Amino acid sequence: xxxxxxxxxxxxxxxxxxxxxxxxxxxxxxxxxxxxxxxxxxxxxxxxxxxxxxxxxxxxxxxxxxxxxxxxxxxxxxxxxxxxxxxxxxxxxxxxxxxxxxxxxxxxxxxxxxxxxxxxxxxxxxxxxxxxxxxxxxxxxxxxxxxxxxxxxxxxxxxxxxxxxxxxxxxxxxxxxxxxxxxxxxxxxxxxxxxxxxxxxxxxxxxxxxxxxxxxxxxxxxxxxxxxxxxxxxxxxxxxxxxxxxxxxxxxxxxxxxxxxxxxxxxxxxxxxxxxxxxxxxxxxxxxxxxxxxxxxxxxxxxxxxxxxxxxxxxxxxxxxxxxxxxxxxxxxxxxxxxxxxxxxxxxxxxxxxxxxxxxxxxxxxxxx
Numbered sequence: 001x002x003x004x005x006x007x008x009x010x011x012x013x014x015x016x017x018x019x020x021x022x023x024x025x026x027x028x029x030x031x032x033x034x035x036x037x038x039x040x041x042x043x044x045x046x047x048x049x050x051x052x053x054x055x056x057x058x059x060x061x062x063x064x065x066x067x068x069x070x071x072x073x074x075x076x077x078x079x080x081x082x083x084x085x086x087x088x089x090x091x092x093x094x095x096x097x098x099x100x101x102x103x104x105x106x107x108x109x110x111x112x113x114x115x116x117x118x119x120x121x122x123x124x125x126x127x128x129x130x131x132x133x134x135x136x137x138x139x140x141x142x143x144x145x146x147x148x149x150x151x152x153x154x155x156x157x158x159x160x161x162x163x164x165x166x167x168x169x170x171x172x173x174x175x176x177x178x179x180x181x182x183x184x185x186x187x188x189x190x191x192x193x194x195x196x197x198x199x200x201x202x203x204x205x206x207x208x209x210x211x212x213x214x215x216x217x218x219x220x221x222x223x224x225x226x227x228x229x230x231x232x233x234x235x236x237x238x239x240x241x242x243x244x245x246x247x248x249x250x251x252x253x254x255x256x257x258x259x260x261x262x263x264x265x266x267x268x269x270x271x272x273x274x275x276x277x278x279x280x281x282x283x284x285x286x287x288x289x290x291x292x293x294x295x296x297x298x299x300x301x302x303x304x305x306x307x308x309x310x311x312x313x314x315x316x317x318x319x320x321x322x323x324x325x326x327x328x329x330x331x332x333x334x335x336x337x338x339x340x341x342x343x344x345x346x347x348x349x350x351x352x353x354x355x356x357x358x359x360x361x362x363x364x365x366x367x368x369x
Contacts, residue, residue, distance in 0.1 A: 028122070053076045
């Protein structure tokens with residue numbers, strides 16, 4: 001039987017236990033619900049404030065959760081009959097997804113039961129359902145997906161958006177991405193005055209497509225009263241640099257850059273492994289360098305930055321990698337918790353309102369987000 005919460009418009013108010021409630025799609029992803037529940041347990045052990053609404057097959061989830069002491073009394077299971085697979089087309093899920101764990105997960109945020117939704121499932125379907133159920137914030141033309149990029153900055157990461165929500169973006173969309181990215185940098189990374197760069201084929205002002213030149217002017221104008229620094233155009237080599245904190249681009253370019261970075265990281269890892277196993281002396285050197293290698297591995301471990309944020313919606317959605325293990329799922333939940341505790345959604349809405357004002361030529365000053 002499908003949980004009525006999957007289709008009902010009547011909200012179920014949160015109880016008085018307090019803390020942050022995170023809605024989790026336990027059936028999404030490549031590794032199944034056991035890995036998702038293990039990630040939840042890791043997060044629960046580290047933070048007593050987190051509670052969960054878990055969506056999926058009730059019988060299976062009840063058994064998995066019962067074996068995790070840290071989850072005792074902290075999970076509300078919502079049964080769903082079906083699952084969104086990685087092969088499902090977003091258009092099909094929009095029409096027929098009401099009985100899925102992904103739909104139910106987003107619905108809990110829509111109804112105000114949970115502050116954030118987390119899913120390892122199909123990215124296209126998750127974005128389509130999020131837009132359908134949560135709707136876009138007033139003034140948002142195209143939502144964006146923001147990711148964390150390992151960098152030389154003290155915080156260890158830069159933010160890049162959009163990385164795949166929409167392949168198109170005009171000047172005003174890029175302005176909105178800049179403002180939403182600064183809000184994420186403030187509330188997700190704790191940066192008081194983020195530095196924003198616009199990704200281009202060069203740093204000279206005469207380079208780039210017309211929409212980039214127009215966006216350059218709009219972002220520069222918004223920065224005057226927007227509590228962020230605009231560093232101008234940046235290039236691909238600046239993505240992991242300490243020159244910028246937020247990189248703005250369209251979804252096509254951002255997704256290509258993201259996949260290229262992931263592939264390069266795997267290539268470097270393979271080269272290192274090959275180099276240290278090439279001879280007896282190489283293996284001996286690897287033993288001597290073990291501490292440094294482990295530190296490097298931790299620094300570039302993609303599981304630590306697992307979680308893309310859907311920005312521009314009436315609710316916060318965190319997309320975990322489909323292949324994430326328990327550590328990766330726990331990282332996505334930690335990010336969701338951090339954003340919920342900071343009041344991120346309200347601050348993001350304020351940034352979007354500023355973007356609308358800037359588009360009308362009346363940029364508001366002193367944004368508090």
